[in-house]
Amino acid sequence: MSELSAPIKRSPLHWVLTSSGASLTRRGGWEIALSFGDVTQEVSSARSQVGLSDFSFTTKWDIQGADLEDALLRLSSEKALKTNKAMIYGTGFVSRLSLSHAMCFAEPSDNSAALSEFVKETSGRCVHVIDRTSGFGHLILCGPKSQSVLRRLMSLDVREGSFPHLTCAWAPMAGVRILLVRNDRKDIPAYEIIVSREYTEYLWTTILEAGQMHRIRPLGFDSVRLLGAE
Numbered sequence: 001m002s003e004l005s006a007p008i009k010r011s012p013l014h015w016v017l018t019s020s021g022a023s024l025t026r027r028g029g030w031e032i033a034l035s036f037g038d039v040t041q042e043v044s045s046a047r048s049q050v051g052l053s054d055f056s057f058t059t060k061w062d063i064q065g066a067d068l069e070d071a072l073l074r075l076s077s078e079k080a081l082k083t084n085k086a087m088i089y090g091t092g093f094v095s096r097l098s099l100s101h102a103m104c105f106a107e108p109s110d111n112s113a114a115l116s117e118f119v120k121e122t123s124g125r126c127v128h129v130i131d132r133t134s135g136f137g138h139l140i141l142c143g144p145k146s147q148s149v150l151r152r153l154m155s156l157d158v159r160e161g162s163f164p165h166l167t168c169a170w171a172p173m174a175g176v177r178i179l180l181v182r183n184d185r186k187d188i189p190a191y192e193i194i195v196s197r198e199y200t201e202y203l204w205t206t207i208l209e210a211g212q213m214h215r216i217r218p219l220g221f222d223s224v225r226l227l228g229a230e
Contacts, residue, residue: 011056012137012200020218027221028108030057035220042223047188050143050211051219055192056200058092058138061104065127068100075104086166086181093192095168095181103179105138105192137200140224141207142190145214150191152210156180158191174206185227 009030011017018024022033033054035042045051063071072081075094081087081102086095092106141149150158156171157163158180168181179194195203208216 067125
């Protein structure tokens with residue numbers, strides 16, 4: 001079955017994005033926002049001010065168990081991942097939330113082979129992997145004014161010295177519990193916001209309202225990819 005004839009998966013923000021003029025494309029079985037007009041202008045805005053993108057198409061694995069430490073070491077040859085820290089993994093990242101709980105986020109293209117290998121490597125150990133892709137929305141807030149927008153919506157200290165690159169934490173944002181992960185794109189501050197699916201549209205709208213003073217604008221997939229490549 002070709003991708004064009006396969007069932008389409010859509011973000012909880014699908015209708016919001018289309019009504020905002022998003023140009024859509026297919027990626028990993030998902031219909032995603034490629035851009036909202038001129039990609040060059042989107043990138044420029046994110047580099048000078050702030051932008052918000054929907055990455056709800058990412059695969060989300062919930063990983064729990066007493067042998068989590070060993071499992072995470074198998075994902076990376078580096079030293080053990082500390083609680084409230086994250087590490088890059090393929091096209092995504094892994095966040096360690098507690099001694100026995102972590103979550104992994106990756107583009108759909110990374111999903112099948114990587115997950116199969118991970119499950120194989122951890123066979124016989126106390127590690128349980130659950131696909132939570134459909135349960136969470138995933139937003140990316142990026143740009144030098146990102147911290148200013150976050151401070152309007154949450155009490156978590158997101159200053160550079162307190163919340164550097166590859167730090168993560170559960171925290172309330174605008175009355176909703178989220179997972180916030182600092183994951184910079186080159187020299188551009190960027191924050192991954194993981195939120196329960198039913199609150200994704202509310203949070204998208206709330207962040208855009210909070211960022212109006214900095215001329216925040218929606219970003220498509222191409223813009224976020226270019227920011228990471230520059």
